[in-house]
Amino acid sequence: MNTSISQTAETGHPSPLRYAGCDSTTAIRYRSDVDAVRVFPCKTETHDDAETVFERAGPRAQLIGEPEKMTAAILTCGGLCPGLNDVLRGLVMSLSHHYGVPRILGIRYGYAGLTDGGLSPWELTPDSVDEIHRDGGTMLGTSRGAQNVGEMADWILKQGITQLYIIGGDGTQRGALELSQELARRARPVNVIGIPKTVDNDIMWVDQSFGYDTAVEIAARVISDAHVEARSTERGVGIVKVMGRDSGFIAAGAAIASQEANVVLVPEVEFDFDGPNGLLTYLEKRLERKDHVVIVVAEGAGQRHFKQQGREVKDASGNVLHRDIGELLCERIHRHFQTLEKPVKLKYLDPGYSVRSAPACATDRIYCTRLAHAAVHAAMAGRTAMMVSRWSGHYVHVPLELVTKGRRRIDPTGSLWRTVLEATGQPCLNHGEGRC
Numbered sequence: 001m002n003t004s005i006s007q008t009a010e011t012g013h014p015s016p017l018r019y020a021g022c023d024s025t026t027a028i029r030y031r032s033d034v035d036a037v038r039v040f041p042c043k044t045e046t047h048d049d050a051e052t053v054f055e056r057a058g059p060r061a062q063l064i065g066e067p068e069k070m071t072a073a074i075l076t077c078g079g080l081c082p083g084l085n086d087v088l089r090g091l092v093m094s095l096s097h098h099y100g101v102p103r104i105l106g107i108r109y110g111y112a113g114l115t116d117g118g119l120s121p122w123e124l125t126p127d128s129v130d131e132i133h134r135d136g137g138t139m140l141g142t143s144r145g146a147q148n149v150g151e152m153a154d155w156i157l158k159q160g161i162t163q164l165y166i167i168g169g170d171g172t173q174r175g176a177l178e179l180s181q182e183l184a185r186r187a188r189p190v191n192v193i194g195i196p197k198t199v200d201n202d203i204m205w206v207d208q209s210f211g212y213d214t215a216v217e218i219a220a221r222v223i224s225d226a227h228v229e230a231r232s233t234e235r236g237v238g239i240v241k242v243m244g245r246d247s248g249f250i251a252a253g254a255a256i257a258s259q260e261a262n263v264v265l266v267p268e269v270e271f272d273f274d275g276p277n278g279l280l281t282y283l284e285k286r287l288e289r290k291d292h293v294v295i296v297v298a299e300g301a302g303q304r305h306f307k308q309q310g311r312e313v314k315d316a317s318g319n320v321l322h323r324d325i326g327e328l329l330c331e332r333i334h335r336h337f338q339t340l341e342k343p344v345k346l347k348y349l350d351p352g353y354s355v356r357s358a359p360a361c362a363t364d365r366i367y368c369t370r371l372a373h374a375a376v377h378a379a380m381a382g383r384t385a386m387m388v389s390r391w392s393g394h395y396v397h398v399p400l401e402l403v404t405k406g407r408r409r410i411d412p413t414g415s416l417w418r419t420v421l422e423a424t425g426q427p428c429l430n431h432g433e434g435r436c
């Protein structure tokens with residue numbers, strides 16, 4: 001799966017690099033001669049000793065043009081995530097205070113705001129963003145759903161925009177790549193810089209996304225609530241469903257943080273309901289032994305159990321909308337123990353939107369601000385078609401072509417999942433999958 005990528009460490013000009021997908025166990029070292037970060041990925045089935053070089057983020061001596069003649073635009077797209085307003089604030093402060101860019105446009109409701117049919121942009125100033133970090137959500141609004149890339153490019157050029165900051169998830173970054181390619185075909189240069197936003201923590205080449213710490217903190221508190229409920233009744237079962245469409249990072253992190261989860265179900269690891277290794281058998285044993293149990297489930301887990309029950313429904317961006325695995329767990333567990341004539345008391349908690357609409361915690365605020373400043377330095381130095389990131393602890397520039405190659409998921413054979421299993425005592429809940 002090695003791919004040639006065009007971007008050198010020094011200049012942003014084309015040179016072949018080898019790409020390897022790997023998690024943050026990757027070793028890393030600086031190459032001070034080229035102001036770059038060299039990454040040596042760990043060995044996986046698909047990659048041997050391939051290496052990737054990322055340019056280090058930060059201010060550069062040479063700017064692409066005169067800041068006082070520039071117009072910057074910022075948009076947020078996809079689902080909410082704690083810290084969006086901190087990123088917006090960081091961008092405006094750096095553009096205005098550090099570089100003196102006079103015109104900063106806040107695009108309304110994601111890509112929809114880059115078209116004639118969208119709402120007019122807001123002029124952003126340090127004063128207008130001064131206190132936005134206190135609030136969750138995004139002051140600019142967000143959206144899902146496709147827009148015509150040619151129309152967006154026309155609109156951007158008509159507005160005289162010279163740099164565009166795009167804050168969003170993997171879908172948004174795919175859009176950013178297309179847009180940067182379309183703009184590159186036009187006469188006037190526009191620097192397109194992505195900033196990774198994902199409460200699910202599922203963007204490639206990002207150690208951990210902003211908002212994740214906040215999300216885990218909140219979800220862990222809900223798991224503790226579920227635990228209190230479960231242990232306060234005879235045969236109490238607490239079920240907590242958290243977001244995680246394709247990746248179970250919030251479920252895993254919150255379960256470990258709370259120390260009070262007994263079973264964690266994520267999209268990356270299959271589980272059975274029935275059979276000697278199935279969830280229901282394990283719950284029987286656990287309830288005999290401890291009289292209560294807490295289950296944490298990511299929304300994308302166990303979707304194969306719905307297969308016979310209808311066609312896939314998708315959101316405006318084409319993401320598959322999952323069936324409610326929390327409801328299914330409640331129904332199956334309730335029915336099973338009724339049949340055994342040993343009924344359980346079930347409490348189902350779903351903190352989904354509360355987790356992602358919260359304002360960011362302190363560590364996420366620092367992270368958002370640093371990413372935002374890195375993004376501005378990148379654009380001012382003339383970079384484009386790239387995303388700022390923190391990778392193996394370093395702030396770096398990652399080509400959008402790499403970012404959009406896939407999604408980051410929990411490795412069922414890796415250390416995070418192993419920690420979940422050790423912390424919960426959860427056994428293998430499937431047969432024949434080979435990954436528990």
Ligand SMILES: Nc1ncnc2c1ncn2[C@@H]1O[C@H](COP(=O)(O)OP(=O)(O)OP(=O)(O)O)[C@@H](O)[C@H]1O
Binds near residue numbers: 078079111173174197
């Ligand atoms: N493959 C793609 N090519 C171009 N644009 C895309 C692509 N996928 C998604 N987009 C656009 O990106 C925007 C956001 O996509 P999406 O709704 O999937 O959210 P996201 O950025 O992945 O964030 P989240 O993680 O919250 O889902 C939408 O306007 C969508 O049309």
Ligand SMILES: O=P(O)(O)OC[C@H]1O[C@](O)(CO)[C@@H](O)[C@@H]1O
Binds near residue numbers: 198299
């Ligand atoms: O209901 P919405 O706003 O479309 O978002 C829900 C989705 O957003 C995510 O949080 C990703 O941002 C997923 O985990 C979830 O499926």
